[in-house]
Amino acid sequence: MELITPRVPQIDWSGGFPRHWNGGDPVATHFFNALSFLFPRGERFFVEQARELGGDDAAVRDFGAQEAIHAHQHAQYNAVLVGQGYENVSDELARRLEARAYRIFAPLTRLAVVCAYEHYTAALGDYILRDRRPLERADPRMQLVWGWHAAEETEHKAVCFDLYRAVGGGWLRRVLVLMLVTMNFSRLFWRLYLDMLRRDGSFSLRKFFPTVAGIAWNVIGPGGVGWPMARAIVRYLNPWFHPWNEDNRAAMQAWLDANAARLRRIRA
Numbered sequence: 001m002e003l004i005t006p007r008v009p010q011i012d013w014s015g016g017f018p019r020h021w022n023g024g025d026p027v028a029t030h031f032f033n034a035l036s037f038l039f040p041r042g043e044r045f046f047v048e049q050a051r052e053l054g055g056d057d058a059a060v061r062d063f064g065a066q067e068a069i070h071a072h073q074h075a076q077y078n079a080v081l082v083g084q085g086y087e088n089v090s091d092e093l094a095r096r097l098e099a100r101a102y103r104i105f106a107p108l109t110r111l112a113v114v115c116a117y118e119h120y121t122a123a124l125g126d127y128i129l130r131d132r133r134p135l136e137r138a139d140p141r142m143q144l145v146w147g148w149h150a151a152e153e154t155e156h157k158a159v160c161f162d163l164y165r166a167v168g169g170g171w172l173r174r175v176l177v178l179m180l181v182t183m184n185f186s187r188l189f190w191r192l193y194l195d196m197l198r199r200d201g202s203f204s205l206r207k208f209f210p211t212v213a214g215i216a217w218n219v220i221g222p223g224g225v226g227w228p229m230a231r232a233i234v235r236y237l238n239p240w241f242h243p244w245n246e247d248n249r250a251a252m253q254a255w256l257d258a259n260a261a262r263l264r265r266i267r268a
């Protein structure tokens with residue numbers, strides 16, 4: 001089993017951050033902001049599912065510690081966004097989807113939901129760790145919070161998947177659940193992302209086409225996030241898929257080493 005270390009990034013959120021912290025570009029900024037709005041509720045749900053089926057496992061405990069710190073950091077991040085006039089317009093839908101998952105899914109299926117989300121966060125983390133472009137022009141604090149989250153999502157990427165297999169989870173369930181998660185997550189994300197851009201006036205007559213072109217560039221341009229996401233889906237369909245079949249520990253460790261001074265380790 002991999003060693004998993006919970007860390008706290010040394011960020012003072014009280015001073016806030018610039019509205020368009022990612023290179024002055026609303027399209028590039030709100031892509032990350034929308035994800036941040038979605039994290040705390042999701043991460044609490046993930047931890048509940050993992051604890052329900054693997055409560056006494058050491059890796060599950062450390063996974064839970066990392067996700068709890070992520071949720072706490074992103075809650076502070078999101079409070080700044082609210083102060084800037086943005087609103088988590090997907091939260092009510094997320095709450096309803098969560099309630100429905102508890103109503104209609106067995107614990108093993110809910111764990112498959114977590115595996116699907118963890119697969120996407122790991123793919124996004126890998127994208128952030130390997131490709132400098134998405135955060136190249138970002139505020140240093142935001143480079144830190146996103147790099148830290150990416151590194152820890154990489155570090156714990158197999159915990160829920162290993163638990164899922166250990167408690168009898170199979171291929172068909174995880175693949176069907178990935179499709180469901182992909183649809184639901186797309187609804188949550190795009191509603192939020194477009195709303196944040198709308199609040200900035202990015203869809204005014206003058207800015208409409210540059211904004212749409214910017215979104216398209218960020219998703220399907222060279223270096224766009226759509227490519228690693230599409231690849232993630234294809235990889236997950238493989239019956240022999242395992243998160244560590246793609247070993248990106250070196251990229252993770254390089255980032256952690258370079259930023260060690262700005263991270264407080266909770267345990268050795």
Ligand SMILES: [Fe+2]
Nearest residue numbers: 043067070153
């Ligand atoms: Fe996380």
Ligand SMILES: [Fe+2]
Nearest residue numbers: 067118121153
């Ligand atoms: Fe995670």
